[in-house]
Amino acid sequence: MPGTVQSIERAAAVLRLLAGGSGRLSLAEISRSLDLAKPTTHGILQTLRKVGFVEQDRVSGHYQLGAAMLRLGTGFLDVNELRSRSINWADPLAARSGEAVRIGTVLDGQVLVVHHVFRPDDTFQTLDVGSLLPIHATALGKALLAYRADGAAAPAALDRFTSRTAGTQRELTEALRAVREAGWSAEVEELHRGEASIAAPIRAYGGLVVGAIGISGHVERICDSHYRPRPALVANVRDAARAVSRDLGATFRGGAP
Amino acid sequence: MPGTVQSIERAAAVLRLLAGGSGRLSLAEISRSLDLAKPTTHGILQTLRKVGFVEQDRVSGHYQLGAAMLRLGTGFLDVNELRSRSINWADPLAARSGEAVRIGTVLDGQVLVVHHVFRPDDTFQTLDVGSLLPIHATALGKALLAYRADGAAAPAALDRFTSRTAGTQRELTEALRAVREAGWSAEVEELHRGEASIAAPIRAYGGLVVGAIGISGHVERICDSHYRPRPALVANVRDAARAVSRDLGATFRGGAP
DNA sequence: AACGCCATTCGACAATGTCGAACGTCGGAA
DNA sequence: TTCCGACGTTCGACATTGTCGAATGGCGTT
Structure with a gap:
């Protein structure tokens, strides 16, 4: 080149x-x-x-x-618009949902965590800003993957972390279709046993998905007795995602210009 | 070159x-x-x-x-021996002292924060791993500066943040001499009004000072009524610094080989 | 003592990065 | 509208500059 x-x-x-x-x-x-x-x-x-x-x-x-x-790494965080815009909305989401909040974006077919708010009540959690998460076994990843035009972002090999992880491309494709239909994503014990997460895409100007915001925690708190994400939490996450998107200049049908 | x-x-x-x-x-x-x-x-x-x-x-x-x-920035943190060794001792120090703990090293005449543990009881603090602190107005900085052979690390211009900040080279030199004599450093309202900090140097193999660990918080908690650092907290900090140094292979007089 | 592996230095070649000039484009000013 | 200036980008030729083979000295192991 x-x-x-x-x-x-x-x-x-x-x-x-x-x-x-x-x-x-x-x-x-x-x-x-x-x-x-x-x-x-x-x-x-x-x-x-x-x-x-x-x-x-x-x-x-x-x-x-x-x-x-x-220095350069944190310098990126200072400049990163997705992060700076989302900080104001991540704290309220953590307070309202009572769970840890993470914001991620795609990097090399994985999810790069650019912001992390600890679960409000608990202590001694490890900060994982900068860490990479599998894109097919996290709610953040699925929210990001579902709206990418370049299907190339989907990894060729799908590691199975638990028995619930999507192991085949068929499963994943179906899951992503469901995400697109619902407008949000979830993951129940697909990465770690006993843990679940909910996420929604963040859109920038033009409607392009540039990131995702979500909560994660113990499955019994995220989900109801049928292992389905609690609607109240889903609403919290979607509201936060919308708020960040609006900050980034995205418009919604019927919204402001 | x-x-x-x-x-x-x-x-x-x-x-x-x-x-x-x-x-x-x-x-x-x-x-x-x-x-x-x-x-x-x-x-x-x-x-x-x-x-x-x-x-x-x-x-x-x-x-x-x-x-x-x-990714590269956090990759540095993973590899950084000072950080990895000190993590195990930073949490206990935070728990015992009840204050926020930071570990720093010298970068370009400033203090680079490589690890940060939040104050145990409080919430909504901002993580400042990766941020730079002035070397002459923080306990971490003075602990680092006091033991550097290359005096070049001392900044030429000493910004005065408060009325208590060391403003002249004479003041700073005297302060560093006191640090060397005592084996630990403190800073009372030299950077921010109402805040104080205590730190001690971390030594690696050969006795070389490679970092510093310290606590910081409201002045009324760090200091007694005479604005002097509380001896119990000083002991906590020094113990932690010794523990990390031992992990890094430093030896003390009469210590293990 | 001899070997293997290491990090580092040297020198010569040409591959490679650099820079001046030129192009297409955009936004504002006249 | 037309002009103007500034911008990001492309092109091509020159020589600076990076590259690599061979050689050196140091270390730990055999």
Whole structure:
């Protein structure tokens, strides 16, 4: 592809490798994984080290991501419009529903969590902003997937986390059709036993789905005795999604211009 | 500097600019800021866009950081040894002291927050992992600064946030000397009115100070009636710092090998 | 002591990134 | 409307710059 810079692509690949890999990597491992000559990889790593994107362990010589990356990551959050617009509505949703709220968007066929509000009453929960969730086994993911024009976003292999996870493309397609019809999505024990979630799509200007907002918690709180999501909670989630969408400039039938 | 890659340095500068700048920037603004030719900047941006590090607004053409940066940022947190080791000790410290706990390290003459535990009883606090704090007006910063061999880490200009902030190099130097003598640091209304904090350095193998852990909260809870940090809280903080340091392989006089 | 693996340095080649000039487009001003 | 300026983008040629093979020195293991 002309007009792009080869060395920057390679540097990005190095950073991805360091982020995805389990901790530190040696120069040899990196150069082997990317099929680059050792001196080439060394030059890239030295540059990344100079700018603070990677750090090098003095004794082992191994490389890992540097502190500057954290700044860039949170810098993205500051700029991210989906997140900044949704913060104002996530807190009320958490308060009204009594459950943890998460906002996500699609990244590489998975759900990237860009905002997270803890369940109001509970303590000692782990923040998972920045983590990736499977797109086919979460309410957030299904809400995002159902409205994507590019079906390519659907993963080829569907990992089965529990017996309730959609395991085939047929099941998933049917589930997405139901989501489109209902306007919201749910997931009951498809990712973790005993947990369920409800989500709705967030639309930006033009009606394009750019994210999803949802709640998740213990199945007995999210669902009624028939394992069906409680209508009151569904209404809460849909209202929040509508509010965020309106902030982002989306219009609804009969709504303001 | 030989052995480094020019284009990667430039790409890093672009990313920094996008992270530091207020939101979206145009191609012309970026190329002007970095004193690069427009086509050069364009090539860099296209490459960064291809790998997901920046996104481009379709209508305005302006650029902003992309979602992939968030992944790399949190990837740093996963790998960061200081953070992973300190998590186990931060929760108990928060529980015992009843205050919010933060762990920080030095980045570019400021304090980078790498971990944050909310105050146990309270709700609706904002997470500030990834944010930068002034190094001369926080207990974390003074704990870090006091033990740095390279005095260059001390900022040239000392912003005065309140009337209690150390405004001159003399004041700061004296404060750091006191920290070294005591082995812990404190800050009372030096950054925000009504707030105070206590911190202690975290040492890694070899005794090198690699971070600091501390608590912060309302001044009347952190301090006694004479505006002096409560000894019990100081002990809690120092114990936590020692525990983390031991996990990182530091040894103390008379300690284990 | 000898081997293998490692990170790093050197030097030469050409592949690659850079930049000036030019194009198409948009928005505002005359 | 027409003009003007600024913008993002494309093209092509030059030489800067990144790349890679070979070689070095250091470490831990055999």
